[in-house]
Amino acid sequence: MDIPYVVEEREDTGLINSKLGIWIFLASEVMLFGGLFSAYIFLRMAALPGDFERWASELSVPMATVNTVVLISSSVSMVMAWASLKMKDFSKYKMYLGITIFCSFVFLTIKYFEYSGKFAHDIYPSSNTFMAIYFTLTGLHVLHIIGGVVVMLYFYLPISHKMWDKQPEQFTNRIEVFGLYWHFVDLVWIFLFPVLYLL
Amino acid sequence: MSDNHDTASMQDHIRVYLMVFGALGVLTVVTVLASYLNLSTSEGIFLALIIASVKASLVLGYFMHLITERKMIIWILLMTVFFFFIMIFLPLISNIDHAGDPAQWWKVL
Numbered sequence: 001m002d003i004p005y006v007v008e009e010r011e012d013t014g015l016i017n018s019k020l021g022i023w024i025f026l027a028s029e030v031m032l033f034g035g036l037f038s039a040y041i042f043l044r045m046a047a048l049p050g051d052f053e054r055w056a057s058e059l060s061v062p063m064a065t066v067n068t069v070v071l072i073s074s075s076v077s078m079v080m081a082w083a084s085l086k087m088k089d090f091s092k093y094k095m096y097l098g099i100t101i102f103c104s105f106v107f108l109t110i111k112y113f114e115y116s117g118k119f120a121h122d123i124y125p126s127s128n129t130f131m132a133i134y135f136t137l138t139g140l141h142v143l144h145i146i147g148g149v150v151v152m153l154y155f156y157l158p159i160s161h162k163m164w165d166k167q168p169e170q171f172t173n174r175i176e177v178f179g180l181y182w183h184f185v186d187l188v189w190i191f192l193f194p195v196l197y198l199l
Numbered sequence: 200m201s202d203n204h205d206t207a208s209m210q211d212h213i214r215v216y217l218m219v220f221g222a223l224g225v226l227t228v229v230t231v232l233a234s235y236l237n238l239s240t241s242e243g244i245f246l247a248l249i250i251a252s253v254k255a256s257l258v259l260g261y262f263m264h265l266i267t268e269r270k271m272i273i274w275i276l277l278m279t280v281f282f283f284f285i286m287i288f289l290p291l292i293s294n295i296d297h298a299g300d301p302a303q304w305w306k307v308l
Contacts, residue, residue, distance in 0.1 A: 013269070013271050014269045014271065015269055015271060020271065020272075023272050023275055023276070027275055027278075027279040030279050030280075030283055031279070031282065031283065034287065035286060038286060038290065041287070041291075042290060042294065045294070053240075061231065065227065065231055068227050069224060069227060072220065072223045073220075075258065075262055076216055076217070076219075076220040076262075078262075079216050080213065080216065083209050083212060083213055083216070086205065086209050087206050087209050179262075179263075180263055183258055183259075183262045183263045184263075186258060186262075187255050187258050187259070190251050190254045190255050191248075191251050191255070193227075193230070193251075194230055194234070194248070194250070195251075198230065198231070198233075198234035198243075198247055199234075199243055199244055
């Protein structure tokens, strides 16, 4: 049995079900990260003056800046992958999705060096309040990146060609819906970067 | 004919995506440069959040197609924003209650 309303839009919502579903999921994600941002604000208010600034200065701004550019690039390549499918060019889709996967691995590698640099200097989440919220926020974000990479690898496998051949419109919608998730992960980083590294 | 029209329309979209990409790159550099300005903490936070909000609007509007999205999605997001601010401000109000004079409390920032 086919899943209903994954290609044609429902009359009452004017949307395909998968798009409505991902936006509701993203709304819940806003509350998840929002709660942690709220925790950051209150921890910062309660901290000794200058304490957060002092520990934030231990973080590497150049690494985070490169990671910001990498993640923005991955967002662009993701939307280009979707646009390629809209133009019925599967080989370009594979190329752009490959770039997105590559960017996400670059992001994770830089994050690995950032984390290992902290651990080498005996800085852990338990070291102080700033590092606790830093590792919590960035760790949760990294988990989202890893989850995204798993999905992208699935859509990169040869099975994607079969899906495309069988139901091209449904496959295009799947990529659009995943793209929304990926852009959200980029959005979270857009706020994490200044809040944790620059302020 | 329809396929050609779709392709031409997507080419226009792609041009916009690349322009947004450029704008996001420039704004990232501006964010870093702004952190070197001699601003107070509250001014720094305000400026950084303004720039981040502009970047977020670009991603939401163009990459996530919110500017052409159906009303239902917009309503879901407006409700999310509403509850997000409630989530942040409820503890804030409680904190002001406990801290006493709000004028003193703002200085903590």
